[in-house]
Amino acid sequence: MSDRTRSPGGIQPTATTRRRCPPPYDPKLPWRALRWNGDGSPVRWDSTNPIRWAFNADAYPKPRQAQLVREAMTMLAGTTGFVISETDPVVAEPDEWLRSSDVKAAEVLVSLANIDLQNHSGKAAGTAAADAIELRPGVHVYRLADIRLRASVLTLGVALHEAMHALGLGHVGSRSEIMYWGGTAQAGFGRGDLAGLQAVSRPIEPPATSSPNR
Numbered sequence: 001m002s003d004r005t006r007s008p009g010g011i012q013p014t015a016t017t018r019r020r021c022p023p024p025y026d027p028k029l030p031w032r033a034l035r036w037n038g039d040g041s042p043v044r045w046d047s048t049n050p051i052r053w054a055f056n057a058d059a060y061p062k063p064r065q066a067q068l069v070r071e072a073m074t075m076l077a078g079t080t081g082f083v084i085s086e087t088d089p090v091v092a093e094p095d096e097w098l099r100s101s102d103v104k105a106a107e108v109l110v111s112l113a114n115i116d117l118q119n120h121s122g123k124a125a126g127t128a129a130a131d132a133i134e135l136r137p138g139v140h141v142y143r144l145a146d147i148r149l150r151a152s153v154l155t156l157g158v159a160l161h162e163a164m165h166a167l168g169l170g171h172v173g174s175r176s177e178i179m180y181w182g183g184t185a186q187a188g189f190g191r192g193d194l195a196g197l198q199a200v201s202r203p204i205e206p207p208a209t210s211s212p213n214r
């Protein structure tokens with residue numbers, strides 16, 4: 001895809017979902033999806049499969065940072081009903097993670113960057129991108145995600161925010177949500193966060209004309 005560009009020497013947007021939509025956001029919108037299917041449903045993960053996540057062995061966190069990420073993943077598993085499980089660290093090049101079609105030992109790669117992450121609005125505490133495939137015409141499902149966290153400013157709120165991007169949520173305009181575009185110091189879900197998590201964890205609807213052989 002044309003927006004999957006990469007320039008040497010810097011972390012660049014690698015997928016549609018890394019693009020940061022600038023404010024303002026409609027304050028009445030409690031939550032937003034990163035991407036929508038043609039039928040108006042949010043693009044999301046297939047809830048019938050576990051989501052395995054792994055730390056990037058090349059950008060491994062300190063114990064306290066690792067604990068924050070684990071806490072965030074546990075909160076998200078409990079809230080969504082997704083099976084979200086940690087697997088052994090993997091050695092990976094983050095810029096290649098979403099691009100490669102290699103069979104992977106995890107769906108989500110978590111890297112603790114020691115450099116300043118750059119995005120369209122300057123320095124970021126973290127970035128996240130998710131890659132979707134077309135399950136059937138008009139319906140996409142996420143298959144891989146890449147989360148990068150700036151080690152020096154990692155909080156539970158930041159870990160939650162980026163992991164929620166990886167689950168398919170976008171930014172909102174309300175400061176009472178974890179998905180507030182400007183980042184948040186809070187570490188508890190807002191009402192919109194909960195509604196969004198509920199929406200992206202719903203099962204993928206079966207095709208309208210289902211075959212008995214499937």
Ligand SMILES: [Zn+2]
Pocket residue numbers: 161165171181
């Ligand atoms: Zn964000």
